[in-house]
Amino acid sequence: MFQKILIANRGEIAVRIIRACRELGIPTVAVYSEGDKDALHTMLADEAICIGPAPSSQSYLNMESILSAAVSLKADAIHPGFGFLSENSKFATLCRKCGITFIGPEPEVISRMGNKSEARNTMMAAGVPVVPGSREPVYTPEQGKAVAQEIGYPVMVKAASGGGGRGMRVVECAEDFEDQFLTAQRESVSGFSDDTMYIERYIQNPRHIEFQVMADSLGNVVHLGERDCSIQRRHQKLIEESPSFALGKELREKMGEAAVRAAKAAGYTNAGTIEFLLEPDGNFYFMEMNTRIQVEHPVTEAVTGVDMIQEQIRIAAGLPLSFRQEEIRLKGHAIEVRINAENPDKNFMPCPGTVKNIHFPGGNGVRVDSAIYNGYRIPPYYDSMILKLIVHGPDRDAAIRKMKSALGELIIEGVDTNLEFQYEILCHPAYMEGRTDTAFIEKYFE
Structure with a gap:
């Protein structure tokens, strides 16, 4: 197992990775920009080091600074989280040259699957349906x-x-x-x-269904079921849930088998996501592969019980998957909403600022992934997502009720957020009845 892991990211995903490392007994290094000197991940990690000015191009995207930090602090692995350098094949190659393990797929696979044209050809050769x-x-x-x-x-x-x-x-x-x-x-x-x-x-008004795959270096590939990510605004996901209301047992097995076949065709290792477009008639098509952990991975963790970050680390260390396909069962229903510091009434304008008062909801089946705290200043330089709220219930109706309750308890004062907008979506009859597709927001809210 690794002696020390550097987290090449910020915000809630950096905090999430630190927690997983703590449970595995692995010391961590947080990197941060000058704009993030008071960020939560810098306080939770065992060590923290500044890697440059606030703009991400000079810090979180600065490969030389990140690798220098890893070498100087003797980190033998880097977890890139999502965004920033997580799907950058050049960075993964540089990690390899420096003798540092990149917790993710091989750089050649990142490059091949990151090029959508080449990814399509790979899927067609493997018999995976493509648009x-x-x-x-x-x-x-x-x-x-x-x-x-x-x-x-x-x-x-x-x-x-x-x-x-x-x-x-x-x-x-x-x-x-x-x-x-x-x-x-x-x-x-x-x-x-x-x-x-x-x-x-152009597939008009499909559902966006993605399958989570995990693959080790020994050739084992398993899918952990699907997530329905159809609630989107301008191709940005707002709400994700698992399992999908639209998939029955037969279609789930068919799409899951296609996802595993796709991962094998790509020569994939670690955590990845096969994204499909699903038409109302049940036809589905490969859209793309994300070669990293996803923002919405907690809903899969909720219904499977798998700690995906820990599993990523185990795979990168050369260990086999800790489960087999037949052991994966989707239990209950999970929903995640993304809370952004933005104003929906002003065309979703980002709203950085100081969090003056915050209260997180709790209770059975309620999870909050966030890096904000009372007095925290949300910087203007990065993505506006400040919190993910995840709930798990015995079925979809129960999960929706639990999410409404949790959103009703969530208090964030000092900055504008999309909390009420998310609540309105959950209350819409079409959403509650499962009649959703990628045009949902345009049809009912724009």
Whole structure:
């Protein structure tokens, strides 16, 4: 097992990893920017070291500073969390060159699955259903228009290296194609330094279903069931739950087998997520693979009892998975809501500031993952998510009631949040009846 783990992240995920390491008896190193000098993760870790100024480009994305910290403090492994460098194959390669274990998949796999065009081809070769679209990279509007003509409108233009909704455009007709393509391509170059695009048929109003997979270095691959992430705003997830209301036993097994097949085809190790689009008729298509732990991993932990961060660490240390597929059972129902420091009445404008008073809910089946505290100043430099509230109940109706109760107890004063907006979603008849898809927010709230 590792002697010391450096956490190359911040906020609630850094706190989550520190707690997992404590339970395993592994000392931790927290890195922080000048803007995070009073952050909770710096206080909970055994050691903490500043790696640069507040902007993430000069701190949490500064590979040299992070690796220098790991070497100087004798950390033999790095956990990247999610975001920042978690899916950066160059960083994983540099860790390997420095003799430091990157707690995640091999850099070659990150690179292959991070390129959406290459990932599609890998899935097709493995017999995993994919959305009809381009087989080769697309670089010009003329190339893209030819593909769109072949598969039929509407189509989705996507950045091959994209994520989080950036570098994506829906094109309804040929007349709009060139303008939308070039706009998406500019976003891709700006956000990912990559002008490679691909085209696929636009699946209208599907459910977003993702399967959690875990794979060790001995060839064992297991899925831990699904999460329904259909409640989204502009491709950003708001509420996640497990299991999905839309999946019966037969479809769950079929999609789970496809997810395991996908992970094996990629030569995958550690924790990863296979994301699918699910149509009302039961047809599903591979969308992408996230080669890291997900924000919403707690709902899977709630229904399976698996500590996914500890399992990540065990796998990275060369140990086999601590469970077999037949041992995984989804018990009850779990829901997670993301609480962001933002104002929904002002177009979800980020609202950094000082937390003046906070009260976390509690009780059986209630979990709070957060790094904020009374007097904490939420910095303006990073993602606006400040808290994840997770509940677990015997069934979906019970979980919804428990989440409403927990949100009613949650108090965050001093900054605006989306708490009431999330409560309204949970109270909407369509949500309570399980009639959700990726257009839910647009249909009922925009």
